Amino acid sequence: MADNGICTEEQINAVLTRLAEIRGRIEAACRAAGRSPESVTLMAVTKTVDPVLINTAADAGVTVLGENRVQEFLSKREFYRPQAEVQFIGHLQTNKVKQIIDKVTMIQSVDSLHLAEAVSRAAEAKGIVMPVLLEVNIGGEASKSGVSPDALPALLRAVQTLPGIRPDGLMTIPPPASDEAEQNAVFARMKQLYDRMAQEAPLHVLSMGMSGDYEAAVRNGATLVRIGSALFGPRVYPQAAV
Numbered sequence: 001m002a003d004n005g006i007c008t009e010e011q012i013n014a015v016l017t018r019l020a021e022i023r024g025r026i027e028a029a030c031r032a033a034g035r036s037p038e039s040v041t042l043m044a045v046t047k048t049v050d051p052v053l054i055n056t057a058a059d060a061g062v063t064v065l066g067e068n069r070v071q072e073f074l075s076k077r078e079f080y081r082p083q084a085e086v087q088f089i090g091h092l093q094t095n096k097v098k099q100i101i102d103k104v105t106m107i108q109s110v111d112s113l114h115l116a117e118a119v120s121r122a123a124e125a126k127g128i129v130m131p132v133l134l135e136v137n138i139g140g141e142a143s144k145s146g147v148s149p150d151a152l153p154a155l156l157r158a159v160q161t162l163p164g165i166r167p168d169g170l171m172t173i174p175p176p177a178s179d180e181a182e183q184n185a186v187f188a189r190m191k192q193l194y195d196r197m198a199q200e201a202p203l204h205v206l207s208m209g210m211s212g213d214y215e216a217a218v219r220n221g222a223t224l225v226r227i228g229s230a231l232f233g234p235r236v237y238p239q240a241a242v
């Protein structure tokens, strides 16, 4: 992880330029879909990114940060702006829940009852109720985490009975799409699923869309897009194993 705090003026300006571009594109996608731009939250995804650049985005009005890795988050969070709201979006092991439960405002990646129960217990122990999203494996890919669309209704019902956790919506990482028609098809399917589930529970967050497909996601009803490389540039992973 680059945490040496050495960022050039050029890198900082590039983040501001990209942020303006992304905001413009989100606005245009909202307009095309007859939605208000305020209905979409832009999350900055921080993995491998230097806190100086993360704070650049925060100071420019990005209020929500997305974290993938527990250790990286814990080592960087002290450098973050205090007003930044952090949500967890990565695969979460049950034995790490306690390390983040009082440091994040949402966990977007709950994909099993086992994990939901661990989150609920940890939240109860802190006297809080943790808002969560249920992660859906919309493409049915063996390599991806997420509950299958078929198993989602039962998971949602079970999660609704847990005292320390509150399901606020759904999250997905779709399979790579070769064109916009494919992107649209998978996001439209996700929106249908979301609308159906929203009849069972008071859901209000649909987290879908990343650097390569956020405009299609917004046109299809995303309320939160998770943007990493389009905002911060290509990720550079450290040589040494973390």
Ligand SMILES: *Cc1c(COP(=O)(O)O)cnc(C)c1O
Pocket (backbone or CB within 6 Å): 045, 047, 068, 089, 090, 173, 210, 211, 212, 226, 227, 228, 229, 230
């Ligand atoms: C890394 C990551 C993103 C952002 O990916 P980009 O393509 O760089 O925008 C979004 N969501 C999750 C869950 C991620 O792990």
